[in-house]
Amino acid sequence: MNRALPAVRLRVPTDEDAVTWHRIFAHPDVMEFHGGRPAELSVYEELTARQRRHDAQLGFCLWSVLDEDGQVIGFTGAQPWERAWGPTGEIEIGWRLAREHWGKGYVTAAALQTLDRVRAAGLTDVVALVKARNARSIAVTRRLGMRLAETFTIPTSGEEGHCYRLDL
Secondary structure (H helix, E strand, O other): OOOOOOOOEEEOOOHHHHHHHHHHOOOHHHHOOOOOOOOOHHHHHHHHHHHHHHHHHHOOOEEEEEOOOOOEEEEEEEEEOOOOOOOOOOEEEEEEEOHHHOOOOHHHHHHHHHHHHHHHOOOOEEEEEEEOOOHHHHHHHHHOOOEEEEEEEOOOOOOEEEEEEEEO
16 A cells, blocks of 8 residues: 655754754654664754755755654754764765654655755765664665665674665
8 A cells, every 4th residue: 555655844954953853852762773862962963063064065964854834853864974884985864753753654755855865966876774673764765765785783782784775
């Protein structure tokens, strides 16, 4: 069964979005695959500032996702993978959504817009790194047409991770 995806809008994150991200990502289910506990507000302040720099320099970033009412409900977008492990130097797409908006198609709708934007910025491929236990995110990679390219051990947690790839 294919259902219509919700209307979403992407925008470069603002200073105020850091506060919203801090609040909506504090739910334990949201943080299960991102360290297991809420991050400090300063983490989101730095993250939103970095995304504004990425947008200015690269033409893409992790954008705030706005729902039909214009409310920030999460983020999706792309940024360079800068860790020393995994696909260092490649462009990773990613997403995180407020718990109450899961299962409604928001991430898929926003990720499809992300793919359009990074394609327009001249990228030829992207990767997504997903913990092997994260069935919801793995399902999103499949809906985007990504293929499993590599399985690895995440050095910071010892968990199994998957690297999905998509040629644009």
